Amino acid sequence: MLMKNFIVQLPRGLQARHTALFVRKVSSFKSEVILSKSGKVANGKDIMKIMDLVIKEGDEITLVVHGFDEQAVMETLKKYLSNLT
Template sequence: MLEAKFTIEHQAGLQARPAALFVQVASRFVSRIWIAKGLKKVNAKSIMGVMSLGVRQGDEVTIIIEGEDESKAMSAIQRLIASNFSEVPHNNASS
């Protein structure tokens, strides 16, 4: 299991387009992926779940990943957040 904290810098937080890109990237992997804010943890492959967290610009979230491709999944999510949601990494990209 991998776990990492990230600060969301996108001006829309994890709403609309950034949330959709996040779910799109998470859905490419077979591992179970969760995103947590405060005490609430949701399935990162669910657009409604991700949006229900109400993540705003500057909020810290925790990504928890468990499964056979967890390293690749964490790397892809990390790249997406680092690019401020301007890049959609592919699961076959080198880590």
């Protein structure tokens, strides 16, 4: 299991379009992904739960990844949330 805090650097944060891309990336892996912000938690493959977190640019979030491809998942999401991809 991997856990990492991130500062979201996506313009306008995880609004609808960015959230859909996030979920698509997460869903391409087998690992379980949990996303949390300010005590609220969402499954990384559930677009509506992620939207409920109202993640904006500059917000700190925590990702917990568990599964056999967790390293690849964490690296992919790190690049995405840092606006590198």
